[in-house]
Each structure stands twice: as C-alpha cells, then as structure tokens.
Amino acid sequence: MVENSLSSASITDSLATHFIGQRVIYYPRLTSTMDVAKREAQQGATEGTIVIADEQTAGKGRMQRTWLSPRGSIALSIILYPSVLYLPYLIMLASLAVVYSIKTVTGLESQVKWPNDVLINGRKVCGILVESGVRGNVVDYAIIGIGVNVNLRLSDFPEILPIATSLSDELGRNVSRLDVIRCLLVEIERLYLALPAGESIYQKWRDSLVTLGRKVRVKSGKTVYGGIAESVAEDGSLLLRRPDGSLTKIVAGDVTLRD
Ligand code: BTN
Numbered sequence: 001m002v003e004n005s006l007s008s009a010s011i012t013d014s015l016a017t018h019f020i021g022q023r024v025i026y027y028p029r030l031t032s033t034m035d036v037a038k039r040e041a042q043q044g045a046t047e048g049t050i051v052i053a054d055e056q057t058a059g060k061g062r063m064q065r066t067w068l069s070p071r072g073s074i075a076l077s078i079i080l081y082p083s084v085l086y087l088p089y090l091i092m093l094a095s096l097a098v099v100y101s102i103k104t105v106t107g108l109e110s111q112v113k114w115p116n117d118v119l120i121n122g123r124k125v126c127g128i129l130v131e132s133g134v135r136g137n138v139v140d141y142a143i144i145g146i147g148v149n150v151n152l153r154l155s156d157f158p159e160i161l162p163i164a165t166s167l168s169d170e171l172g173r174n175v176s177r178l179d180v181i182r183c184l185l186v187e188i189e190r191l192y193l194a195l196p197a198g199e200s201i202y203q204k205w206r207d208s209l210v211t212l213g214r215k216v217r218v219k220s221g222k223t224v225y226g227g228i229a230e231s232v233a234e235d236g237s238l239l240l241r242r243p244d245g246s247l248t249k250i251v252a253g254d255v256t257l258r259d
Helices: 008-012 033-042 089-106 167-171 177-193 201-208
Strands: 024-030 050-056 074-080 111-113 117-120 123-135 138-148 215-220 223-232 238-241 247-250 254-257
Touching (some): 008 177, 024 033, 033 074, 033 123, 033 138, 074 177, 089 117, 089 123, 089 167, 138 177, 201 223, 215 238, 223 247
Parallel strands (some): 024 050
Antiparallel strands (some): 111 117, 215 254, 238 247
C-alpha cells in the first residue's frame, strides 16, 4: 500500500528492531529533523529515537546547503550515542543501509558517490548528513540524517532536475515510504550493532563507491582539485592521485565525476 502521510504508530508497528526507531517523534511539517534531534539528544533522548517529518521547510544539506524535502520524500534523523571509535563509520553504514534498502524494497541498483550521496543511474536519490557533539574523546551524541527522494516527480522541481532522481521516477510508480523506512531502520541497526564485532563496514563501503578509479574534480572549501580518485582511507577521507603524481588526502568535499 502507498500511504499519504506517516505516523509514529505506523512506523513502530511490527518494526523488527531492538532500539532504532522504537521511539518515533513525528511531525507533519518541520523546519529540519536535525535541529529537533539535536535538542532531543542534548536532553538525553533514548538511543535509537528517530525524528521524522512528512515535509521539511528548511532541510539541511552538507556544506551549509539547503535540502529540498517536500511531501513524498523521507526526511528522518536517528539519535545515537556511539563510541568515538565508531564515529567515522556512521556515514559509511548509513549509505550502505540506503543502498541495501532501495534494492530490497524496489529492486533498483544504487551506488555511493563519495562521501555519502546515493545515486541511481548517476543521479542523486538520497543525501546523508551526520552531525555530532564531541568533547575530547567523548561523543555526547551523533545524529544520522537521511533524506530520500521517494515519491517525487522531479519535473516539478526544475532546480534539481538535472542532478536528482526519485524512486518513483525510476520505477514509473509510487513506492511505500513505510517499507523503505522500516527496511532502512533494520539495516542501520544491524550494521551499527556489528561495529563492535569488527565487521568491516569500511571495506563494504569502499567496494560500493562509484567514485574510485574515476577521473574527478573535488571542491573542498575554496579549493578545487583534479585527479583520479584512487582510494579512500579508513577514516573516510578520499585519496586523490594528482596529475603531478602526488597523493592528496581530502577529508570533506564535493565530487564531480569527469569521465
Ligand atoms: C546532503 O546530501 O547534502 C545531505 C542531505 C541530508 C538531508 C537530510 S533529510 C533528514 C535530515 N534533516 C535535514 O535537515 N537534513 C537531513
């Protein structure tokens, strides 16, 4: 069934997780789920609490950008309290969970573009933002924010049409957001709980990157680098082979595939 709006009960009902998504704070309309999740985390919300909105009016993207988040999309934030050791892996496990969930629910293949865009046929279907509060070696909280274009007609959004897609545009039919959300929460919990057992999220994430081996342009702050995306380090940084043969480590940036 393809539902029009979400509710806390519809998400928690027979949700097969131990803690992620077992408490849901739902809003029909909200500025940004990140802001509410941060406030909740600072007030000690239970680990795994999610904040979810049918629509965001001031969705936050990476690098201070805005994230378009109209009705029909998924906008959710998950509150976690991980060890500082696991912080770099949150982006990796979130993007893998999105790829697995899209495949399970729709059969569509998607890929990760460094660091955490999920693409279908070269267009962005999902963005992920991780924000954390860290003091020294102590993580006060970490929030994984996930935005998925589910039932959006991209022709209604000409500003992102050239670079974005949605599950419904790819399939030619609408998709149950509840199915995607439930699958996503299960996958994130599974990957998160496997971290202490040493399961290599890093290797799986590296293998899913569409970026590696490709000629790229990387914008990091005000600097633009060109080269071949050679590899990624275990902390999530991109290792870029420059035309002069040197290797540059890039911690954060935007990649454009050039070939
Ligand atoms: C990006 O690709 O720039 C990251 C986009 C992250 C969007 C999600 S939607 C849910 C959560 N709330 C926000 O305001 N942003 C994240």
